Amino acid sequence: MHVYLPIAELPVNALLMLALGGVVGFLSGMFGVGGGFLMTPMLIFAGVPSAVAVATGANPLIASSITGTIAQWRRKNVDFKLGLILLAGGAAGALFGVQIVKLLRQAGQFDLTVSLLYVVFMSVVGGLMFIESLHALRKHRQGKPVSMRRPAQHTWIHRLPLKTRFKASKLYISAIPPLVLGVLVGLLSGIMGVGGGFIMVPILIYLLRVPTNLAIGTSLFQVIFVSAITTVLQAVWNQTVDIALALMLMVGGVLGAQAGAAAGQKLRAEQLRLLLAILVLAVGLRLLVGLFAPADLFSISRV
Amino acid sequence: MRARASNRLNAFFAGWLALLALITPARAEIPDSIEAEASQNYFYIEPSYNGSSIVLFGSVDYDALKGKAFDIAVTIQGPVKPVTVWKKNRHAGLWINSESLTFEGVPNYYAVLSTRPASEIAPLAERKARGIGLDALDLPLKKDGLSSQAAPEEFQSALIRLKQSSGLFVEQSKGAVEFLGTRLFRSHVFLPAAAGAGLYRAKFYILENGKVVGETGARIRLKMVGIEEELSTAAVFYPWLYGAIAVTLAALVGGGASLVFRRV
Numbered sequence: 001m002h003v004y005l006p007i008a009e010l011p012v013n014a015l016l017m018l019a020l021g022g023v024v025g026f027l028s029g030m031f032g033v034g035g036g037f038l039m040t041p042m043l044i045f046a047g048v049p050s051a052v053a054v055a056t057g058a059n060p061l062i063a064s065s066i067t068g069t070i071a072q073w074r075r076k077n078v079d080f081k082l083g084l085i086l087l088a089g090g091a092a093g094a095l096f097g098v099q100i101v102k103l104l105r106q107a108g109q110f111d112l113t114v115s116l117l118y119v120v121f122m123s124v125v126g127g128l129m130f131i132e133s134l135h136a137l138r139k140h141r142q143g144k145p146v147s148m149r150r151p152a153q154h155t156w157i158h159r160l161p162l163k164t165r166f167k168a169s170k171l172y173i174s175a176i177p178p179l180v181l182g183v184l185v186g187l188l189s190g191i192m193g194v195g196g197g198f199i200m201v202p203i204l205i206y207l208l209r210v211p212t213n214l215a216i217g218t219s220l221f222q223v224i225f226v227s228a229i230t231t232v233l234q235a236v237w238n239q240t241v242d243i244a245l246a247l248m249l250m251v252g253g254v255l256g257a258q259a260g261a262a263a264g265q266k267l268r269a270e271q272l273r274l275l276l277a278i279l280v281l282a283v284g285l286r287l288l289v290g291l292f293a294p295a296d297l298f299s300i301s302r303v
Numbered sequence: 304m305r306a307r308a309s310n311r312l313n314a315f316f317a318g319w320l321a322l323l324a325l326i327t328p329a330r331a332e333i334p335d336s337i338e339a340e341a342s343q344n345y346f347y348i349e350p351s352y353n354g355s356s357i358v359l360f361g362s363v364d365y366d367a368l369k370g371k372a373f374d375i376a377v378t379i380q381g382p383v384k385p386v387t388v389w390k391k392n393r394h395a396g397l398w399i400n401s402e403s404l405t406f407e408g409v410p411n412y413y414a415v416l417s418t419r420p421a422s423e424i425a426p427l428a429e430r431k432a433r434g435i436g437l438d439a440l441d442l443p444l445k446k447d448g449l450s451s452q453a454a455p456e457e458f459q460s461a462l463i464r465l466k467q468s469s470g471l472f473v474e475q476s477k478g479a480v481e482f483l484g485t486r487l488f489r490s491h492v493f494l495p496a497a498a499g500a501g502l503y504r505a506k507f508y509i510l511e512n513g514k515v516v517g518e519t520g521a522r523i524r525l526k527m528v529g530i531e532e533e534l535s536t537a538a539v540f541y542p543w544l545y546g547a548i549a550v551t552l553a554a555l556v557g558g559g560a561s562l563v564f565r566r567v
Contacts, residue, residue, distance in 0.1 A: 004352040004496060006527060006534040011353045011496045059549050066557030067564075108389045108400040228550045235546030239538050243549050244350070244530075250553055254560035294398045297391045298461035302384060 007242035008052040014248055016046065021060060021252025028064050028197075028253070029260025030267075031276050036061045036194035036227075039249065041118060041283050048245070050111050054101065055234035055241045057193030060250035061227040064257050065195060065220045071261070072217030079168035079214050083221040085175055086200070089182020090189070090226035097190015098233040104191075105238075108301065115287045117192055122284030125198055130277035136270040169210045169218075177208060182222070189230045195223035198280070336364045336517035339377075339507040348500055348527040355494040357523060359416075361507050362486045364517075374424040374510040375480045376417040376435050377490045379523070380410035382501025385445065388458045404458040405445040412498035413440065413472050416479035416490045425513040433515065435508060437463050437474050470495050500527050500535075 002011040020042050024035035036057050043053035072078055104110040160174035181203055185196030197219045204215035235241045264272065339361025346355040359377055386409040391398040415421050421436030430439035442459055466472035473492075482488050494503070502524055509517040527535055537545045 002353045002496075003350050004348055004531060006531045007538055009497070009499045059553055062550060062553035063557035063560070066554060067560045070558075070561040108387065108403055112397075112399055228553075231549050231553075232543070232546035235538065235549060236542040239542055241538070241546065241549050243534055243545070243552065246549060247552060247556075250556045254556055258560070258564045291397055294391055296465070297398070298458070298465060299389045299391075299400070300462060300465055301387050301389065 003244060003248065005048075005052075005242050005244050007056075007240060008048055008245065010047070012046065012048070012245065012248075017245065017248040018252035020046065021249035022256035022259075023252075024060075024249070025064055025253035025256025025258075026260035026263070027256075027276065027279075028068065029257035029262075030264035030272055031260075035064070035253075036189075036196075037118070037122065037192070037198045038279070038283060040114075040193040041287060043245075045286075049240075050114060051101075051105060051238060051240045052242050052245070054114065054191070054193035055231075055238055056245050056249070058189060058195070058227040058230040058234065059241060059243075059246035060253050061195040062224055062231065063250040064253045065197075065223040065227065067254055067257055068220040069217065069224060072213075072220055075213070075217075076168075077213045077217030078221050079166055079210070079218045080221070081164075082166045082169055082171075082178055082210070082214075083218045085164075085178045086182040086185070086218070086222040087225050089179040089184075090186035090196075090222055091182075091229050093183040093186020093188075094190045094226055094230045094233060095186075097187040098230065098237055100187075100191055101234075102237055105301075111299075112291070114192055115291055117188070119284050119288045119291065121188075121199060122280050122287070125202065126277050126280035126284055128202065129273055130281065133270050133273035133277055137274065140268075140270060166210075169214050171208070171210065173208060181208075182226075185222075186226050186229075189226050190233065193230070195227050197223055336367055337375075337507055337509045337519050338362050339505075339519050339521060341505055341521045341523050344521070344523055346494075346523065346525045348525065348531050349529060350531060352496060352531075354496045354498075355525065357492045357494055359490040359492060359505055359507070359521070361488055361519070363488065363509055365486045368509075368511075371511060373516075374418045375488055376415060376421065376424060376508045376510060377480060377505065378413070378415045378433075378435060378508075379492055379503055379505040380413040380434070381503035381523075381525075382412075382499060383408040383410050385409070386462065388462050390458070390461070404455060406459075406462070407443045407445045409442055409462065411471060411501070412494060412503070413437075413466070414492055415474050416492065417476050418480045420476045421474060424510050425515070429513060429515065433506065433508065433518070437467070437472060469497065471498060494525070498525070500525050 001014045003014045004011045020039070024039045024042070027038065028035040039060070040053050040057040043057065044050050069078060101110065104113050160176045162175045163172060164175045165172050181200060185200050188194055188196050188199065200219045201215050204210040204219065205212055210218070231241055339359065342358035342360070357379070359379070363373070363375070385405060385407055387403050387405045389400040390402040392401040394401070415436055417424055417435070421430065422438065425435065427439060430436050431441065434440050440463070442462070444455060463472055480488055480490050502522060505521040505523060507519050507521075508515050526532070537548070
């Protein structure tokens with residue numbers, strides 16, 4: 001069954017798009033990350049023009065992160081104060097990110113930039129997660145308790161000014177790192193069409209020492225707003241948001257998220273993280289191949 | 304929906320007839336040596352749209368051509384838009400878009416259908432004047448559209464090759480123009496969905512000894528209707544509203560799912 005996309009101006013297989021949304025939703029339900037980092041490259045592989053894929057990628061994230069946030073909020077896993085600071089930075093970052101997309105498209109370097117960013121982030125995040133989950137699995141086998149949170153250390157982050165108390169996370173840290181993190185993730189959201197959870201969650205956990213559950217819930221909370229801002233900005237400045245495509249992805253996404261959440265409770269967390277790490281590395285590798293051995297030296301873009 | 308579409312169709316046809324009465328069509332060199340039309344002049348893009356099948360048909364003046372060898376060529380092209388072709392070069396191991404050429408007007412779809420291969424029916428110069436054949440396409444360059452010292456020919460052939468591989472440029476001769484008896488001929492074109500909405504012009508040529516001796520044309524319009532039209536219009540003319548709708552829709556789907564799957 002095909003559906004003609006009014007903005008991308010091509011037909012796509014509706015079942016394929018529902019399935020793609022479903023797979024991404026499944027992962028987000030299971031791991032608590034938005035899954036946008038997989039959505040955009042998959043859309044590009046499926047033949048959707050990169051500008052439409054990036055602009056539309058953020059839209060279904062609103063739906064899945066709302067569902068996720070509500071679920072986490074019921075378990076009191078959202079630090080709203082921390083979320084608002086991340087969000088303030090995120091809004092500013094998204095504003096720049098979407099502008100950068102416009103400039104890059106004019107210069108013909110958009111696809112390259114997106115691929116490069118993906119390759120860099122996916123290999124770093126995928127690699128770290130891979131090592132961490134292997135480590136956790138080994139610990140588990142030795143019968144030691146598994147914890148994603150390392151013992152508190154005092155680093156340069158704890159010497160910054162503007163110290164603020166985050167009650168929910170039981171933290172007393174400077175407001176600057178979360179703000180900077182927000183800007184960084186907002187930028188990526190604008191350029192790559194991702195929610196940024198896959199970068200934000202590890203940084204919150206490992207660098208800012210936020211408890212894992214709160215890191216996931218808080219990240220989801222700020223993703224709602226950053227992806228909403230990104231969607232509106234993409235619609236206004238680039239006019240490449242395809243609502244028809246987004247609708248299929250988000251319907252698949254919320255259904256997949258339910259299945260993922262259910263599956264996530266049955267499976268072991270370290271094994272799940274290992275699987276996710278392998279998936280992330282595989283997508284990154286596929287993009288890397290394209291950078292060093294392009295299928296064609298020439299490409300066409302509409303002016 | 305269907306009734307509305309057919310009313311619109313009638314209105315369009317009435318408009319066309321009025322227009323045809325006002326303007327005299329360009330006369331062929333030999334009047335009425337070829338007459339042709341498309342099976343349908345309007346096609347509509349609905350959510351289930353997946354390309355259009357167009358039959359182009361016509362007749363030749365059998366008495367004038369009796370005993371002579373002649374060829375028929377049909378071209379169809381549209382919608383014309385500016386296009387930039389990028390060339391990647393290797394920088395520190397990475398392939399980066401570094402040279403580009405902008406063409407002022409490239410048809411998003413172009414097909415040439417002829418009784419024999421386009422290159423055999425007439426010399427290049429004769430075909431270039433009318434754009435018969437992929438090698439005869441006139442693709443004007445944009446002023447200052449060329450970066451660095453790249454050769455335009457290289458970019459043009461890359462453009463044609465890429466368009467051909469995505470099925471948007473087509474050159475066909477075997478069985479492409481089918482004669483039904485001595486006068487009537489018929490050609491079948493499948494317009495892929497990616498060809499996009501807009502105006503398409505079909506041209507019909509009759510060639511004798513490598514010279515065009517008669518020509519006529521037809522127009523085909525591919526138009527978005529219903530939800531497709533509303534969305535594509537809103538995206539361009541009311542982008543803030545469009546963005547707000549996209550966000551609201553996602554919020555409803557997300558919120559709705561939370562209500563439905565309460566226990567999770």
